[in-house]
Every structure is written in structure tokens, then in C-alpha cells.
Amino acid sequence: MGKQLRYLGLGMVLLMLSGCGYNVMQQNEEAVKAAWGDVEATYQRRNDLIPNLVETVKAYAKFEQDTLTQVTEARAKVGTVQMSKDALDDPKKFEEFQAAQNSMSSALSRLLVVVEKYPELKANQNFMDLQHQLEGTENRINVARTRYNKAVETFNASIRIFPNNLTNQFLLHLKAKEPFKAAPGAEKAPQVKF
Amino acid sequence: MKKAIASFFAFLLLLPFTVEAAKIPLPRGYVNDYGNMISPSVEADLAAKLKKFEETDSTQIVILTVPSLEGDPVEDYSIRVAEAWKIGQKGKDNGILFLVSREDRKMRIEVGRGLEGKLTDLTAGRIIDLVVKPKFKAGDFDGGFTAGVSALIDATRGEFKADRKAPSGGPYVPFAGGMSPWLAFLILLGFFVLFAAMARSQARRDDLRRRGSRRGGTWGGYPPFPGGYYGGGWSTRGDRDSGSDSGGGFSGGGGGFGGGGASGDW
Numbered sequence: 001m002g003k004q005l006r007y008l009g010l011g012m013v014l015l016m017l018s019g020c021g022y023n024v025m026q027q028n029e030e031a032v033k034a035a036w037g038d039v040e041a042t043y044q045r046r047n048d049l050i051p052n053l054v055e056t057v058k059a060y061a062k063f064e065q066d067t068l069t070q071v072t073e074a075r076a077k078v079g080t081v082q083m084s085k086d087a088l089d090d091p092k093k094f095e096e097f098q099a100a101q102n103s104m105s106s107a108l109s110r111l112l113v114v115v116e117k118y119p120e121l122k123a124n125q126n127f128m129d130l131q132h133q134l135e136g137t138e139n140r141i142n143v144a145r146t147r148y149n150k151a152v153e154t155f156n157a158s159i160r161i162f163p164n165n166l167t168n169q170f171l172l173h174l175k176a177k178e179p180f181k182a183a184p185g186a187e188k189a190p191q192v193k194f
Numbered sequence: 195m196k197k198a199i200a201s202f203f204a205f206l207l208l209l210p211f212t213v214e215a216a217k218i219p220l221p222r223g224y225v226n227d228y229g230n231m232i233s234p235s236v237e238a239d240l241a242a243k244l245k246k247f248e249e250t251d252s253t254q255i256v257i258l259t260v261p262s263l264e265g266d267p268v269e270d271y272s273i274r275v276a277e278a279w280k281i282g283q284k285g286k287d288n289g290i291l292f293l294v295s296r297e298d299r300k301m302r303i304e305v306g307r308g309l310e311g312k313l314t315d316l317t318a319g320r321i322i323d324l325v326v327k328p329k330f331k332a333g334d335f336d337g338g339f340t341a342g343v344s345a346l347i348d349a350t351r352g353e354f355k356a357d358r359k360a361p362s363g364g365p366y367v368p369f370a371g372g373m374s375p376w377l378a379f380l381i382l383l384g385f386f387v388l389f390a391a392m393a394r395s396q397a398r399r400d401d402l403r404r405r406g407s408r409r410g411g412t413w414g415g416y417p418p419f420p421g422g423y424y425g426g427g428w429s430t431r432g433d434r435d436s437g438s439d440s441g442g443g444f445s446g447g448g449g450g451f452g453g454g455g456a457s458g459d460w
Contacts, residue, residue: 007390011383038452128323129316132456136315139269143453 021164025172028155032177033085035148040083042140043101049137050075050108053130057111060121064114067107074100074107088152089175098180108134149179216264216271221256221279221446224248229259229296236336240343253309253350254282254449255290255343262297268457271295272304282306282449289449290346292339298459301326303346305455313349319456321345330460 081100087093156176159168219228224244225237244255272293282289287308294301303318325345329338
């Protein structure tokens with residue numbers, strides 16, 4: 001009889017674990033981390049393209065040193081601001097990361113405006129290829145950011161609803177994650193258009 | 195104050211309508227000519243070609259033309275369509291969407307994650323710039339689509355080979371099937387009860403046999419808690435079920451897209 005009770009108790013514990021959102025919250029957090037991995041990868045992809053772009057532009061637009069330096073500097077700064085998957089609930093760090101990437105974006109778009117003045121550069125096959133790659137990368141960043149924000153939304157909601165909030169408070173202690181916010185003055189991620 | 199709050203909520207109510215995006219049409223097959231750009235004979239040719247291509251190479255290429263994007267950025271619209279139609283197989287992510295908007299004079303090749311290696315943004319961009327665009331500019335839409343599809347097929351050829359075992363359900367992945375957590379739990383609970391009963395009868399027999407090692411008798415004689423094993427079995431069955439209903443025409447398999455590809459205009 002005592003044994004039966006013990007089985008019953010174990011069953012109850014299982015029931016509670018699946019009913020209280022313990023697993024759901026863990027899964028949602030993993031989803032956020034996975035989505036963040038994509039965000040990082042796409043930003044990294046953009047960073048990898050930049051030296052090539054700068055070199056190509058340099059060959060044609062010698063008088064735009066300032067703009068080029070700004071891009072190079074922004075790239076260097078982005079390199080120093082790393083966000084680990086476990087710091088996604090730190091608003092300050094997240095803001096820093098976002099600010100660095102945003103300054104990168106604006107330096108890039110300034111460069112691409114400058115390029116308009118150099119028809120030979122625009123007709124250069126190498127540059128046209130780079131444009132396609134950059135365009136694709138910006139689009140990937142956009143997609144990755146949107147998906148990350150969706151994952152964060154799901155996660156943040158899941159730790160706040162009842163009874164998950166109790167489970168979280170007593171067992172998991174997960175904190176809400178930071179979503180990307182639109183850059184001031186821009187409703188969406190900068191689009192590189194030619 | 196109350197008025198302010200009320201008007202705020204009224205404003206919120208309006209929001210979804212003001213930002214409503216262009217609707218996604220239903221998939222009709224490999225070639226979805228909602229924009230009326232392709233002549234019927236070429237449309238049939240393209241559909242046959244794409245069907246055959248999927249059979250031999252497993253890659254799904256789907257064409258969609260629309261009259262207008264209704265103000266949406268082409269990148270936005272194309273990824274929403276690609277996701278809604280689930281182009282490509284799950285796990286292989288080998289889908290391609292070739293989207294053309296007639297009035298906006300814009301197009302995009304949206305490339306599934308699994309094909310990004312072969313059909314890079316660069317290759318997709320060149321196909322648009324060098325193959326499709328000149329024909330579209332000359333008003334030869336039939337020629338543009340035919341040449342574009344050939345170029346896409348050439349570019350992706352050999353990236354994946356069709357495997358006969360899983361025609362549309364994708365490869366077998368344990369636990370990948372959508373078994374609801376509740377179902378899983380009920381099954382677990384079922385086993386639990388079963389085990390308890392078995393253990394009890396075993397215990398009684400043990401008692402009759404005058405207490406051998408009781409612990410070994412109750413648990414050791416049976417396989418360990420069978421959650422993982424039986425869970426896997428269940429989801430395979432689900433997989434096979436979903437794979438068997440592949441009718442004619444195009445059916446999406448849940449391929450993933452990450453925003454790869456290229457856009458252009460003419």
C-alpha cells in the first residue's frame with residue numbers, strides 16, 4: 001500500500017512539472033538563445049564583408065577617407081562589444097550591443113551614399129557583387145532580429161503567466177530577455193538599396 | 195482623463211488595420227501566376243519542369259507572380275510567403291521561391307537555408323541581373339521565367355539528391371513529430387500505472403516465494419522507464435502518416451528560410 005502511494009506521489013510530481021510550465025519556460029529560453037545565435041551570426045557575416053568593401057571603395061573613391069575611417073572604426077568597435085547568450089537579460093549590455101551595431105549600420109549607409117558619386121565604382125563587377133552580398137546580409141539581419149524578437153516575446157510572456165510565474169519565482173529564476181528596439185528615427189533596420 | 199484613455203484604446207483598435215500587410219495567396223502548384231504574366235503553355239511547361247526537378251533532385255522551386263505588393267517591401271513579402279507555404283523539405287530546407295510583382299516591377303529569389311551554399315546571394319543576384327532582368331526589360335516574361343528557372347536549376351543541381359524513402363515527409367528524426375506534451379505525458383502515465391501493477395504482482399509473487407531480493411524483483415526484471423524509446427516510436431508513426439498523403443502538385447514540407455537570396459527590379 002505504501003508503495004502504491006509512493007508511485008502516486010511520483011506521478012503527481014510529474015504531473016505538476018508538466019502542468020506548471022517548467023519545461024515550457026526552459027524550451028522558450030533555449031529558443032531565445034538559438035535565435036540569438038542567428039542574430040550574432042548574421043551580424044558577424046556583415047562584419048566579415050566590410051574589409052573587402054572598404055578595399056574596393058578605396059580603390060575608386062580616394063577622397064572619402066573620412067567615411068571609410070568611420071566604417072573601419074565602427075567595425076572595430078562592434079568587435080569589442082560581445083554579447084553572450086547568457087547576458088540577454090541585461091538591458092545595459094544589450095543596449096550597448098545594439099548601439100554599436102546601429103553605428104555600424106549608419107556608417108555603412110553613409111558610405112553607400114558617398115558611393116553614388118562614383119559611377120565607375122558602381123559599374124565595377126566586384127562592387128556589384130559586394131552590393132548583393134551586403135544587401136542579402138542586411139536582409140538576413142532583419143529576419144534574424146525579427147525572429148529573435150518573436151522568441152523573446154514568447155519567452156517573456158511565458159515567464160509572466162500563471163502558474164509559470166510561481167514556478168519561475170521559486171525554481172528557475174529566469175529573467176525577462178531584451179528585445180531589439182527600432183533605432184531612433186528609423187522604423188526598421190536600415191535597408192541598403194541601390 | 196477617462197476620455198484620453200478611451201481614445202488611446204480606440205487608437206489601439208485602429209492599429210492592426212493601418213499596418214495590415216499584403217495578403218498571402220493560396221498555393222496552387224509549382225507555378226502560381228496570380229499576376230497573369232505567364233502564358234498558359236509556358237506555365238504548363240514550367241510546372242512540369244519543376245515537378246520533374248523535385249522528383250530527381252528533391253529541391254522545390256516555386257514561382258509566384260502577384261499583381262502588386264501593396265506597399266510591402268519585397269523581402270518582407272517573399273519570406274512570409276515562403277514560410278506560409280512551407281516550401282522545401284523539413285531538415286533539408288531546400289526550397290526556393292521566385293517572386294515577381296508585376297506593378298512594382300520587382301522580383302526576388304528567396305533561398306532556403308539548405309541551399310545557401312550553392313545558390314548564394316551573389317549567384318541569385320547574378321541570375322536576376324544577368325538572366326531574368328534583360329528579358330523582363332524587353333517585355334519577354336515567358337522567356338525571363340524560363341531562363342530564370344533553368345538558371346536556378348543549374349545553380350542548385352547536385353546540392354541534394356532525392357531520397358526515395360521519404361518522398362515528402364523529410365528524413366526520420368526521432369521526436370521531431372509534433373507529439374503534444376499532453377499526449378506524451380498521458381503515455382508516460384499509462385506506462386507508470388502499468389509498471390506499478392506489474393511491480394505489485396511481482397511483489398506478491400516474491401512474497402509467496404518468501405522474500406528474495408525484493409528490489410531486484412520489482413525493478414530489475416523489467417526494462418528501465420521507457421519514455422525515450424516509445425516516444426521515438428510514436429513520432430515515426432506520425433511521420434509516416436503525414437508523408438503518405440502527398441497528392442499531386444506541390445506540397446510544402448516545412449523547409450526553413452533565413453532571409454537568403456537576392457532582390458532586383460526591371
